[in-house]
Amino acid sequence: MKALILVGGFGTRLRPLTLSRPKPLVEFGNKPMILHQIEALSEAGAKHIILAVSYLSDMLETELKVQEEKLGIKITMSHEEVPLGTAGPLALAKKWLSEDDDPFFVLNSDISCDFPFKEMIDFHRKHGKEGTIVVTKVEEPSKYGVVVYDTNCKIESFVEKPQEFVSNKINAGLYIFNPAILDRIELKPTSIEKEVFPNMAQDDELYAFELKGFWMDVGQPKDFLTGMCLYLTHLRNTAAEKLAEGPGIVGNVLVDPSAKIGANCRIGPNVTIGPGVVIEDGTCIKRSTVLKETRIKSHAWIESSIIGWKCVVGQWVRMENVSVLGEDVIVQDELYVNGGRILPHKSIGSSVADPQIIM
């Protein structure tokens, strides 16, 4: 089987992290975001994974070479010269996707969930039609485009930001299609959601698969953190041995074995600590991600923040409210950072009392 991952552009929503490395390589739960998907696809039997990218990155290619060997699969880059939207990349990758009659997966790269690829295949084969969309339940459907389908899961229509309740299921950004779908798509910028799916629904060719577990679009910092909490909870239920235990660890905490945590700290709940990170004594971290080789000095207090690679956070620093530090940022002692987005290689010498971007 094959899979197409829609990676797209520069990941501007996840800046300043994506100023240092391509979004697929930003670690989510101590693993590059794209690897969560590649590994799950490989496990479900995918042998050829195509990444639709609109930029070229040596860093990304090198990493994917490593994964190719490790997993014994083929990974291809499909490079868009102009951004082709969410459907155009399928046309661009047609030569690979139509090699045989097997259905193939398509997924948005920002999705974190317990990928149900095997169940999707079964479901898809059972109804035998052209496409399956994974749908997930949301609390406030009026913020999204919802999917309306019948009791047999056959999709009837799509309603964008419904004012009155019609459904609480939204498109989760995971699909499985028969190669026949490629006849519907031209090689030009096209939206699969707006221009392809409605026609397929009209032709009774589209079914909805309900996702059981957690789901989150982690393409921006706030949702990245929410998604991380869901992911750690998922780990607790499925692979609790991966989570850290011990004095000072509270709730679901993921700590790389090479990280060092000092005395009298309180780490958690919902914290991810990357490789080579040093957490000095008396530090409190909650609902945050600390990336590779960063140092958090004594008595700091960090909540709901993403600390980039190779950063130094000073003593008695307080950081909260979705602050994001880019790579190699230094926050000097005793500062307060409230919702600050700090660009890479910056040294911060005064507090950021209100949410703002520090160039």
Next chain:
Amino acid sequence: MMLKGVILIGGPQKGTRFRPLSLELPKPLFPVAGYPMVYHHIEACSRVPDLKEILLIGFYQPSESLTRFIQETSQQFKLPIRYLQEYTSLGTAGGLYHFRDQILSGSPDSFFVFNADVYCDFPLNEMLEFHQSLSSNTRFTMLATQATRQQSVNFGCLVEDKKTHEVRHYVEKPQTFVSTTINCGTYLLSNDVFKYIAEVFQKQQDELFNGSMDTLTYNRDTIRLEQDVLAPLAGTGKLYAYTTTRFWSQIKSAGSAIYANRHCLELYHKYHPERLSKNGEGKPKIIGDVFIHPSAIVDSTATLGPNVTVGVGVCVGPGVRVRESILLAGSKLEDHCCILHSIVGWNSTVGAWSRVEGTPCDPNPNAPFTKIEGDTLFKNDGRLNPSITILGRNVTVPAEIIILNSIVLPYKEITFSVKNQILL
């Protein structure tokens, strides 16, 4: 020769800008660098060999704290100190006049008068020397200092004769610029000042009884030393200015208490080096000038300073950071909390990993003679001016929150983070 010192300590209706810290303790007893404001005046008086008695005049009800302070300080300096209570607010000269017999008892040659709400490295002996060098017997010396042109209008402004130092002109808080030389609110007066106060008193009483004074809007008892008595003496050859360049600041707002605290600690290098904490094995880390009361318990892993005063019985936990702040008696700081530019009230508690932070409102250090701003609480648009953070008495701050640029009134239990607010 015999001298006396009179300290005007005001009363509960005064010092409102110092709330909420003055709600329960007379403001003159508020500690600066570990000792009540007026203690520093008394100590300065004790360095004048011929000064034999100190009188505190004000309209506070006698209280245990005031009585105990007077007793202890009197014993320490072996100087009689008495509190004379006005029946109402009589004004700076009215209070002196009302208690003139007490002041004149024992026939002092002259007497110092202090406003309690200033902190100054008082040059009293120098002032006395200057005073005695004046030829006239009826002589009044006013301590003066320099201010910026812009800020001078917030003070009493005086114009002096450069040679003789006679005050040629005096005006209180003028609307337009008059002079950068300002009145420090400290005087050395010869006894016949009462003759001039009596004249003002008589005139006011006459006006009262012949009906020319509006008794509804005018307090019949109030006589102001600056405007009513000294200003008319300018240019008569009786009023002189002794100008100092030593530290001087008013303590009107709580923010100025932190400013005064810093300078007072700095002066401890000169007068009381033993009061300043030093670094050492098993002791907390000290940066710059820090005063820790001997009864306070400070964990060895805490870091204090610069400019920190730790009061009686304060408990500072492991990993705590305190900078530019005053911790009042009985307050408790739990592990890893961080206190910056703040005053932590009596018996208040700050929880683990919490942050209590204010905005410094110090005068610009690069402009000479700049004073601390008149600091109103609110801007013209009604928004709160960023200020130091003040926790009133018995305030509880839970763990892991932030209190930023806020004033918390006494006995308040805070449950969530607070920024730029006054919490009633």
